[in-house]
Amino acid sequence: MQQLLVQPASNGGEIETYGFDLLGFQVKRLAPGKQVSEQTGDRELCIVILGGKCSVEGAGIDWRSIGERPNVFSGLPYAAYLPISTAFRVTAETECELAFCYSRAHRAFAPRLITPDDVEVEIRGGGNATRQINHILKPDFAADRLLVVEVYTPSGNWSSYPPHKHDVHNPPFEVDLEEIYYYKVDHPSGYAIQKLYTPDRHIDETMTVRDGQLVVVPEGYHPVVAAHGYNVYYLNALAGSARSMAASDDPDYAWVRQTWTDKDPRLPLVRRMAGAAR
Numbered sequence: 001m002q003q004l005l006v007q008p009a010s011n012g013g014e015i016e017t018y019g020f021d022l023l024g025f026q027v028k029r030l031a032p033g034k035q036v037s038e039q040t041g042d043r044e045l046c047i048v049i050l051g052g053k054c055s056v057e058g059a060g061i062d063w064r065s066i067g068e069r070p071n072v073f074s075g076l077p078y079a080a081y082l083p084i085s086t087a088f089r090v091t092a093e094t095e096c097e098l099a100f101c102y103s104r105a106h107r108a109f110a111p112r113l114i115t116p117d118d119v120e121v122e123i124r125g126g127g128n129a130t131r132q133i134n135h136i137l138k139p140d141f142a143a144d145r146l147l148v149v150e151v152y153t154p155s156g157n158w159s160s161y162p163p164h165k166h167d168v169h170n171p172p173f174e175v176d177l178e179e180i181y182y183y184k185v186d187h188p189s190g191y192a193i194q195k196l197y198t199p200d201r202h203i204d205e206t207m208t209v210r211d212g213q214l215v216v217v218p219e220g221y222h223p224v225v226a227a228h229g230y231n232v233y234y235l236n237a238l239a240g241s242a243r244s245m246a247a248s249d250d251p252d253y254a255w256v257r258q259t260w261t262d263k264d265p266r267l268p269l270v271r272r273m274a275g276a277a278r
Helices: 254-259
Strands: 023-030 035-039 043-051 054-058 061-066 079-082 087-092 096-104 112-114 120-124 131-137 147-153 177-185 192-197 204-209 214-217 224-226 232-240
Touching: 023 035, 023 087, 023 177, 023 232, 043 131, 043 147, 043 232, 054 079, 061 079, 079 131, 096 232, 147 224, 177 192, 192 214, 224 232
Parallel strands: none
Antiparallel strands: 023 096, 035 087, 043 079, 043 096, 054 061, 054 087, 079 112, 120 131, 131 147, 147 232, 177 214, 177 232, 192 204, 192 224
16 A cells, blocks of 8 residues: 655755656755756646745746745745656746646647736635635646645634545546645644545554644545644645545534534635735
């Protein structure tokens, strides 16, 4: 079975696939002036700027001084979408933490810079299952397979709830998607708890996840709760059988949706940074 809770290497050479057929993921931390040069090859790529400012250059690409938040808890994201067969270079202008989200792909689309103004913010759920979704690569985004969102779960709240799964190709009700969760927590001692289980319980794991760790979701239901006192962020990258995020709830818990009558007033946790250039 795939290892489900991992510590991704920083600035590693080989793309980590964690046993997936489509997805790959890397975290790169760059000091000012440092560069990364790559070729996407048979993968499309979304670079999410978790913190810092950088430039991305390549054939037909010249995006300078992108990024405005120092960390994920201080503002909305910048991201860069790069299609297959693209040579590029990233240069850090400040200390940078960058998430490289890859998916194997066949079709080429135009490269695109995603700015905070392009990011759709959704407040989802209700009560203590209210969370913030920042949509970066939505199903209607011009890409082959890759989907990317950020999720903010306030202290004590649940997300990915009711527990849902997307491991069967049965559109429009559910599609088969590989998924990763890359976590950041707003204090070093904080943590989240993520459960991953299948209907027949051949997977049934409960994991304590800390800042900088990654959870692999090959199948099954996968709810999350943030430890009281700590706000939790995770970056989701998904790819699979269709450009859709259709999922099915665990029928034992689907009724919870009917009890949500209000939203948590703490949300949104992050907004466009005050005074940022538009």
